[in-house]
Amino acid sequence: MFEVLIAHIKNKVDLSEVQEARLASFFISKKLRKKQYLLKEGDVCRHLSFVSKGLLKSYFSDEKGNEHINMFALEGWWISDFNSFINQEQAVLNITAVEETELLLISRDDYDTMMLQIPVMDRYFRILYQNSLVTKDYRLIVSSGYTAEEKYSQLAQNNPELIRRLPHNLIASYLGLAPETVSRIRKKLSLKK
Amino acid sequence: MFEVLIAHIKNKVDLSEVQEARLASFFISKKLRKKQYLLKEGDVCRHLSFVSKGLLKSYFSDEKGNEHINMFALEGWWISDFNSFINQEQAVLNITAVEETELLLISRDDYDTMMLQIPVMDRYFRILYQNSLVTKDYRLIVSSGYTAEEKYSQLAQNNPELIRRLPHNLIASYLGLAPETVSRIRKKLSLKK
DNA sequence: CGGATCGTTGATCAACTTCAACGGTCGTGG
DNA sequence: CCACGACCGTTGAAGTTGATCAACGATCCG
Numbered sequence: 426m427f428e429v430l431i432a433h434i435k436n437k438v439d440l441s442e443v444q445e446a447r448l449a450s451f452f453i454s455k456k457l458r459k460k461q462y463l464l465k466e467g468d469v470c471r472h473l474s475f476v477s478k479g480l481l482k483s484y485f486s487d488e489k490g491n492e493h494i495n496m497f498a499l500e501g502w503w504i505s506d507f508n509s510f511i512n513q514e515q516a517v518l519n520i521t522a523v524e525e526t527e528l529l530l531i532s533r534d535d536y537d538t539m540m541l542q543i544p545v546m547d548r549y550f551r552i553l554y555q556n557s558l559v560t561k562d563y564r565l566i567v568s569s570g571y572t573a574e575e576k577y578s579q580l581a582q583n584n585p586e587l588i589r590r591l592p593h594n595l596i597a598s599y600l601g602l603a604p605e606t607v608s609r610i611r612k613k614l615s616l617k618k
Numbered sequence: 619m620f621e622v623l624i625a626h627i628k629n630k631v632d633l634s635e636v637q638e639a640r641l642a643s644f645f646i647s648k649k650l651r652k653k654q655y656l657l658k659e660g661d662v663c664r665h666l667s668f669v670s671k672g673l674l675k676s677y678f679s680d681e682k683g684n685e686h687i688n689m690f691a692l693e694g695w696w697i698s699d700f701n702s703f704i705n706q707e708q709a710v711l712n713i714t715a716v717e718e719t720e721l722l723l724i725s726r727d728d729y730d731t732m733m734l735q736i737p738v739m740d741r742y743f744r745i746l747y748q749n750s751l752v753t754k755d756y757r758l759i760v761s762s763g764y765t766a767e768e769k770y771s772q773l774a775q776n777n778p779e780l781i782r783r784l785p786h787n788l789i790a791s792y793l794g795l796a797p798e799t800v801s802r803i804r805k806k807l808s809l810k811k
Numbered sequence: 812c813g814g815a816t817c818g819t820t821g822a823t824c825a826a827c828t829t830c831a832a833c834g835g836t837c838g839t840g841g
Numbered sequence: 842c843c844a845c846g847a848c849c850g851t852t853g854a855a856g857t858t859g860a861t862c863a864a865c866g867a868t869c870c871g
Contacts, residue, residue, distance in 0.1 A: 493762060508755075551740050554744060554750075558754065562688060565688065573858075593818070605820085609859095765826080796827070796828050799828075801851055
């Protein structure tokens with residue numbers, strides 16, 4: 426479990442053995458079965474979670490009860506309701522396991538303590554967030570400027586693994602499309618080839 | 619000019635006088651008149667820019683020549699084509715001044731050097747990016763799950779200054795709507811009151 | 812076996828875009 | 842200093858994309 430996390434961090438910054446050991450002390454592990462909640466809307470998000478195995482979705486429910494999937498998290502990704510975690514406010518998002526999942530959790534206080542005790546983690550997260558920002562900018566462009574078909578094609582190209590591992594109705598929700606629309610797009614695209 | 623930047627940084631982290639002075643040495647200033655370019659698509663984005671005065675837009679042009687506005691930057695905001703800046707690849711985005719603008723620029727190399735020489739800047743940018751991520755997550759939710767009217771209302775509520783200072787066709791582009799749609803929404807909302 | 816979940820297809824409908832025309836304002840150059 | 846063009850906002854009419862509603866077959870799992 427920890428090896429996945431350590432490997433992920435060492436991929437971006439250097440870490441001494443002492444730091445590695447100290448780092449480990451901040452995390453607790455947690456397993457989720459399919460459909461179990463990591464976070465429910467209205468609760469405060471107490472932890473930032475690293476996915477060492479499995480797949481989760483985070484989504485919000487609108488007044489009409491529709492789920493809008495915000496992001497998926499595969500192995501090597503971090504997930505939380507970021508606003509809720511940072512500011513310890515009520516969460517807007519729900520997070521549940523799509524597959525059986527193993528997580529490493531760090532609490533809000535430990536997150537700050539870790540940054541102070543292991544300053545290189547500031548750098549690690551700065552780089553991580555930097556990359557996330559680029560991705561989210563790109564998603565924003567796609568989501569407000571592209572047609573349904575283009576949105577699906579972009580995802581298929583950039584993240585084929587999500588399409589392989591997830592049911593299509595979840596993909597639809599992630600793209601902000603009706604499941605029927607995704608079905609029709611897939612048919613159309615398969616005919617093209 | 620620098621005072622605005624220093625104030626912005628000190629709002630998030632502590633900075634000694636020595637660090638302040640060193641920090642200043644990394645930046646150069648630049649002024650833009652209305653419509654002047656800070657960055658053109660295809661060029662490499664050499665600098666990360668802090669807006670000390672004015673207002674810019676960043677946008678990308680699709681095949682059909684339509685502009686999709688990605689973000690605006692007011693006083694106190696940072697702007698760049700992040701992917702281009704970080705990885706020194708070709709920019710996808712254009713950035714131009716909407717109003718007369720004053721900027722402070724830091725180069726890619728100096729950005730890294732600054733982080734190493736003034737480690738607290740890692741923290742500053744980590745916090746900054748953290749907040750940006752929350753905002754962008756929210757925008758993604760709004761942009762893929764809400765109606766045109768809801769999108770406009772959300773912006774009016776969260777960022778009335780943008781609506782005050784920008785022509786409505788730019789607001790439309792930012793929201794991914796046709797200018798006519800925004801016009802009709804405004805009419806409808808004004809009748810409501 | 813039986814229910815739940817998922818994907819597909821067809822028909823209708825609504826939201827938003829597109830196209831076109833017009834009036835107002837602003838700034839610039841003659 | 843006025844006139845012209847550029848830009849902006851508005852309105853109407855028509856067109857399109859994608860959502861919604863409904864029904865059905867397939868698969869998976871307890």
